[in-house]
Amino acid sequence: MDYDRVTQIRAKAFAHLDEAQFGWFHLRAILVSGVGFYTDSYDNFVINLALPMLYHVYFPKSPDLQYPSDFPQRNPNYDAWMKAATSYGNLFGQLSFGYLGDKLGRKNMYGVELMIMIVCTIGSAFSASAIRGANILQTLAVWRFFLGIGIGGDYPLSAIITSEFANVKWRGTMIAAVFAMQGIGILTGGLVTLATLAALQNSIRSDPAYLDLVWRIILAFGVIPAMGAVYFRLTIPETPRYTVDVIGSVDQAERDVEKVMALNATRDVSSNWVGEEVANGTRANVKKGGFWAHFGQWKNGKILFGCAFTWFALDVAWYGLSLNASTILTLINWNGSNSLPPYDNYWQKTVGQVIIACMGTVPGYWVCVALIDRMGRKPIQYLGFAVITVCLLILAIAWDTIKNNTVAFCVVFTIAQFFFQFGPNTTTFVVPGEVFPTRFRSTAHGMSAAMGKLGAIIGVEAVGPFFSMNPKAVLYVFTVVMALGGVATYFIPETMGKTLEALSGEDDAFESQETIL
Template identity: 50%
Template sequence: MSTYNTKLDTNELNQRRREALSKIDNAEFGWFHIRACLVAGVGFFTDAYDLFAINLVTPMLGIIYYGGALPADLDLGIKVSASVGTFLGQIGFGYLADRLGRKRMYGIELMIIIVATLGQALSGNGHTLSLPAALIVWRVIVGIGIGGDYPLSAVITSEFATTNRRGAMMAAVFAMQGFGYLTTGIVAIILLSAFKDSIIANPANLDYVWRILIGFGCIPALVAVYFRLTIPETPRYVLDIENNVNKAERDVATVFKENRNHLQSEDDSEVVVHNPTIAKGSFSDFCAYFSKWQNFKILFGTSMAWFALDVAFYGIGLNNSFILSSIKFSGVKGDNWATCWNAAVGQIIIVLLGAVPGYWVTVFTIERLGRIKIQILGFVMSCILFCVLGFAYNQIRDYSVALFVFLFAATQFFQNFGPNSTTFIIPGEVFPTRYRSTGHGIAAGSGKLGAIIAQVGFSQLKDRGGSNAFIPQLLQIFALFMLIGLIVTFLIPETKGKTLEELSNEDDFASASYQHHTQNALGGEAEQK
């Protein structure tokens, strides 16, 4: 493999880099962009399905194996285990995607999800490992796959997107979570209808339902895995990590169907043209980059905002039984089928009222309003609504169930038309290419730490003083975290209409590094003379 690189070519190489990036940023929106959104979006559909299906599975496990409700410690363990795995996957895959490449890692996370989902569906009791313990192990593994999907899908979408549609594309990918959440309820209703007579005759037949419900999560993942394995490496990674200008230019031409006659011949495809101004990723460079306040404050702001959001989002999302009981969709004593049916229907109602509309309002407004305005609006409204629900919880429920449900649905709407979407989008835009996936993984992992804390705290505190007696205080705590999220949002820059290179301070940092390197080299030559 031949290499072409001289100091005299630096200006030319920088110009070629800018031209290649400009073609990506200003390309016409086409089929490739739609395909990228669909391939990434199916992954998020699967992620949400696998995460939230457990809401409907745990009541069935309690009925089948414990003659009622699942013990609190097992219920918590099964629900929180996926979040633990997701945290590990976000940090691990985030780092590996920067180190090994987006293409090389993309698809592996879906393979993990497929294997672990089948493992859950086929789990059983054994002498050394009980069914709940087996589910916990498998859900940690499925969580690792889900976690890997966050930085990979975010970064691949952002690096292929045009500047003026990048936010909408990333929001559309993330919005598929809403449909995944919704589908869990729909599939559960279909299965419960199909097995109704056998479940009423013998509740143990719910065993068929929960296994099929979990196993269904493999289907969309199987559809997407081939397309993920065949998606090309992002030109930004080729330019800034592999540092191969020739290959990046060819990839841009191939992806966007350009006439490639003006490029070098195919025989030169193995020529590696290095740009010496490109800073290389390393631990020392990572520390140097983020030791600057202008860069560190963005990492801290995106991480803390995601942490604050997920305390409330997952604290309620995986423990919504108190809401279902308010709208008369709680368990029916003596009727196991009706208990499971109500849980499924109630979940559909909650998702349709708040989550799905919130996601898609974000998709259609984010390029007009910008990320920061939407995030601020979402945190402010969520804080107000949690305060109202927390300080007047019993009064509102006693006065009007409809009002209570409306206020809760509004919190769901403003979390999704707000920080639940923007905390995913912004970290995929604001870091340099060599740390974009790592930075997103750190921010996303911070969110999952909030989710873990929320789930453990909610489980331990909600029944203090009686069944669900502490929920008003928990809602007040959630309001406090919304306020924290609002405050740290002011550390984050607006990303609307800016290129990824403008946002990351990447060009300035690279130029400074190159000048420092050149000065050292010239100094060394002078000493030799």
């Protein structure tokens, strides 16, 4: 084998990707990955709007259904388990799809997770109690768990595919733009709920049992964007970096890069990939295995620790707050009174969540998209953790006063939501897609994301049930965890302006391995 030629072809192919102008293929990659993430976030967070209506109908406080159910107050652990069911699936999906993305290839797994989501979204919307055995909550929880597997699988695959096709200049922006669709998904959940409530207003006012139809519609809506993205995901090409560094086909990667460059210049984001996907040719020597040997070295292990722990810390508070938004709005008396008619009660709470999304959540994502390749990942993450820590500390210290001042609470809470997105919620997704070697990149991203979902489970299931009973204690816990996340940011490198190979040391490893052989 002519190793000099292999090195030259590999370096040339990657240089074309790294130095390419932002073009139509890049835009297509963002849209294909972003639509999936839009669906992920919609499905993940709409449960916060759906569950109160389900409880209202199936576990009523009064036979006439005129008052919101007190089921969450009577069964806080059950409520938390329902909200965390998807996170359990996320954890499993992130680990399994992360590993399979490295083992079988990015392309071979991409689209599978969306098909899982489509089936399980439909199943969730048609959940019902059995005559004997599982009740509707248990049935829904099972569907939500498997839905979570599909959602979890999307995290490493979307991040890695976007990262490995991106150029250096816009890589952070591209990955962050994919993740920013999470904010649009959260906002859409509120808007779909408002539209469904408005469409069924007269029916709900005359018979609150029509809320059963509302929560089913808002869950089922998640299938629409997922179906629209399946074809494009199944036809996306394998990344040239995986083709070289894992499969070992250098000539194939060179041809693939040429096709990517051609599609990038085609003013059509729907242009399809054509040509032979697998071909014989010059083969690179591929380094196999060695995951634990690689990360057993502190210089590499500390990066995996930093990515995993910061994501864990973030999700403890992020999911703990986001999936308990209805509880928070009730605690600050946003809905006025639980004595409001059912329609007005749910309309008011949904409007509150839409306002929070518009004021803090969605803008935070897109400000991060605009600045991540100018400020860098670490400064944004440090800033985000610091501001969130201060905001949560203010809420904890002043809770007895601020809970009765809706405007003051919304200002502080909105600032915190803004810096969640213009901060660690975005950067913890971006950095793991950049810092690991190609052969471990999907696995390590999946592990980092899974640690995040472990944090989400703790935030929702272990801490969340105490929100109604002792919100100050919960806020103090979240404050400490956010501060620890800021400290752990020290262990991740700054990735702005660097190639993936420079960050992972793959160029040096590739050349030294060829020298030995």
